[in-house]
Amino acid sequence: MSNNDGAAPNDTENASIPLETSIREKLQKLPPLSPSCFIYRVPERFRLRDNPNVYTPQVVSIGPLHRGKETLQDMEEHKYRYLQQFLDRTEENLLVLYTKIRDQEADLRSYYAENIKFCSNDFVTIMLVDAAFIIELFLNHYFNIANSTDRIMSAPFLINDISSDLLLLENQLPFFILEDLFYLEEVNRNSNSGVNGKVSFIQLFGKFFEQELGAVGADCNSEMVNFCEVRGAHFLDLPREPLVRCTRNEGTPIAPSITELHQAGVKFEVGSTRHLFGIRFNNGILQIPKIEISGCMVDTLRNIAVFEQCHYLNSRITD
Incomplete structure (x- = not known):
C-alpha cells in the first residue's frame, strides 16, 4: 500500500x-595525512598575484607534481642519460636501487602535501631518475666535467634555466633520498672524478647554487660552515639553518619602512657583511648589507617565501 x-x-x-x-x-x-609534509602546491592567491611562471618549471620536471607535462619532455631523455652515467660511475645494480627507494616509498610520499596519484612503480621510477639526474648534474658542475655529447654542461644558459627550476617549491625531491643515493659506498669508492678526497652532497649543493645562496645571505665557504649540521627537507629549506642565522625573536615588532625611518632622521649606510640578516643600528645610522638580486633570484625568493608561509610560523625570507 x-x-x-x-x-x-x-x-x-x-x-x-x-x-x-x-x-x-x-x-x-x-589517504592518511602526514605531519611531515614539506612540498606544497603554490596557493592560487600567489599565482593570481604574481606571474604564474614564477612557480612553474620551464625546462625540467623534478618530482611528481609536474611529471608528464608536454613542455618539459625534451629534458626527459637527458635525465635518463644521467641515470646511465650514475649507474656506470657507481657500478650499482638497478634492482638494488629500486628496492632501496621502494623501501622508503611511504616516507617519500609523506613529504608531499597532496596525495600522489602515481602507482608504486611509476613513483619509484620518478624518484630514482630525478635523484640520479640531480646528483650527476651537481658532480659534473662541481668538478667541471663535460664532454661533447653533454648538452647541459656545454650550454651555460641551459644550466641557468635548470638551476632556476630546481629552486621551485613544486619541483622538489625530499633531500634525504638524494643523500641516501649519493652516499652509497660505491659512489665514493668507485668515483672516477679524478679528484682526491671526498666531497659532501651539501657541498655540491652549495657550489651549484652559490650565487643564489649568496643572495639570501648564506655562507657557502666550506671552511667556515659545518656542513654536517645542515639539515633541510628539500632545496628551499636548506638556506634557513644553519647557513643563514637569524636573531629575530617571535613577537618582535615589524620595523618601520625605509621612508618612515628616513623621515624620522635615520641615516643609511651599506654594511660590510654579505649576510642577509647583518643589519646594524647605531647612533642613528642603519647599516644594511648590499644584496645583488637578479631576475631569477627574485623568482627564487618568491618560492622560498611561499614555502615559508605554507610551512613555517617564522617567515625569515618573507620578512
Missing part, C-alpha cells in the same frame, strides 16, 4: 542505503 504522495513508505530509507555505502567507501579510501 502506498501513502498519499504515491511513494512507498520505505522508498526514502531504501534510497539512503546506497548513498550511505558510497560515502563510507569514500571515507575508507581517504
Whole structure:
C-alpha cells in the first residue's frame, strides 16, 4: 500500500542505503595525512598575484607534481642519460636501487602535501631518475666535467634555466633520498672524478647554487660552515639553518619602512657583511648589507617565501 504522495513508505530509507555505502567507501579510501609534509602546491592567491611562471618549471620536471607535462619532455631523455652515467660511475645494480627507494616509498610520499596519484612503480621510477639526474648534474658542475655529447654542461644558459627550476617549491625531491643515493659506498669508492678526497652532497649543493645562496645571505665557504649540521627537507629549506642565522625573536615588532625611518632622521649606510640578516643600528645610522638580486633570484625568493608561509610560523625570507 502506498501513502498519499504515491511513494512507498520505505522508498526514502531504501534510497539512503546506497548513498550511505558510497560515502563510507569514500571515507575508507581517504589517504592518511602526514605531519611531515614539506612540498606544497603554490596557493592560487600567489599565482593570481604574481606571474604564474614564477612557480612553474620551464625546462625540467623534478618530482611528481609536474611529471608528464608536454613542455618539459625534451629534458626527459637527458635525465635518463644521467641515470646511465650514475649507474656506470657507481657500478650499482638497478634492482638494488629500486628496492632501496621502494623501501622508503611511504616516507617519500609523506613529504608531499597532496596525495600522489602515481602507482608504486611509476613513483619509484620518478624518484630514482630525478635523484640520479640531480646528483650527476651537481658532480659534473662541481668538478667541471663535460664532454661533447653533454648538452647541459656545454650550454651555460641551459644550466641557468635548470638551476632556476630546481629552486621551485613544486619541483622538489625530499633531500634525504638524494643523500641516501649519493652516499652509497660505491659512489665514493668507485668515483672516477679524478679528484682526491671526498666531497659532501651539501657541498655540491652549495657550489651549484652559490650565487643564489649568496643572495639570501648564506655562507657557502666550506671552511667556515659545518656542513654536517645542515639539515633541510628539500632545496628551499636548506638556506634557513644553519647557513643563514637569524636573531629575530617571535613577537618582535615589524620595523618601520625605509621612508618612515628616513623621515624620522635615520641615516643609511651599506654594511660590510654579505649576510642577509647583518643589519646594524647605531647612533642613528642603519647599516644594511648590499644584496645583488637578479631576475631569477627574485623568482627564487618568491618560492622560498611561499614555502615559508605554507610551512613555517617564522617567515625569515618573507620578512
